[in-house]
Amino acid sequence: MGLENYIPANLLLWIEPIITILLGLVLGLFFKKFLVSRLISLSEKNNWQSDDVVINAINSVIVFWFFLAFSSIAVGNSELPGPEDIYQKIISAFLIISISLTASRVVLGLLDIWSQTNKSLPSTGIFKGLTNVAIFSIGILFILQSFGISITPLITALGVGGLAVSLALKDTLSDLFGGINILLSKTMQEGDYVQLDNGYQGYVENVGWRYTTIRERANNIISIPNSVLSGSISKNFSSMDSAFRVPIQIGVSYDSDLEHVEKVALEVANEIYDELDCVSKSYKPVIRFREFADSSINFFIYFQGKNFGDHNTILNSYIKKLHKKFKEEKIDIPYPIRTLIHKNEIKD
Secondary structure: OOOHOOOHHHHHHHHHHHHHHHHHHHHHHHHHHHHHHHHHHHHOOOOOOOHHHHHHHOOOHHHHHHHHHHHHHHHHHOOOOOOOOHHHHHHHHHHHHHHHHHHHHHHHHHHHHHHHHHHOOOOOOHHHHHHHHHHHHHHHHHHHOOOOOOOOHHHHHHHHHHHHHHHHHHHHHHHHHHHHHHHHHHHOOOOOOOEOOOOOOOEEEEEEOOOEEEEEEEEEEEEEHHHHHHHOEEEEOOOOOOOOOEEEEEOOOOOOOOOHHHHHHHHHHHHHHHOOOOOOOOOOOEEEEEEEOOOOEEEEEEEEEEOOOOOHHHHHHHHHHHHHHHOOOOOOOOOOOOOOOOOOOOOO
């Protein structure tokens, strides 16, 4: 007796396609385990990062692609109920979605690598979002085209609708292009320490669609519209060279031996230079006498910190050490002195 005597006819139609699909899954798992895994091990042995991004992106969908490929074969070689064309269109739609997702991962991964190596491309939320929108928009258009939907009227309607939306969302688009302007002009980037003309200062956390977030040293988060930020005056302490000059003003008595003062101050400065990691080793501390003040002769000692914020550690250490050293060397740091003359007029 044949197999058809024991299995309903409707169910029998699905046996061959299911077996074909299972075969595809097995081949996909085999391909992933033995071939793709070897490619991953080879890519880990070189210093390139781009191949890692591509292989890892493909590795996450390779089994699904085998599933779709053998599903298409199964549909073509079987007599499933309903039109074959609709099954193939659904398979094509899932294939396009998976390709779009893979392309997004590859492009965003390469964007991260390029931004880390040569800083030529900013890798931030706004650019990642625009990249995803572009890739998945193209994927959706391909899906509509595969289902026989003409995309020409849709593109025309989107153009007209986009004009209306741009007028309604003028402020939002202003912030969007303000963020793009900030990133392309590189006036500030993620991780930079900046100070704005309104007094706010902190580390740039992210340049988003509408807002740029800045984290203050007190760990407060400030959100500033991109259109406002792009039109404001800002000072970037981290651009080009993150090293930060640290001037420390000191006053000594007029009776002091300035040669001795300079020698002692430099000895303490060199101790700080050797002890603290936050002091830039490419810049030796120097002393410059600056002025005859009311009650002291003032001079500056100049350090250079590696990053903004290092000046607090340098100031704290140097002032404590210098104060102790001046006491040992009998060098006087005078109090402010004022001479007051009071005239009394005697009236008859």
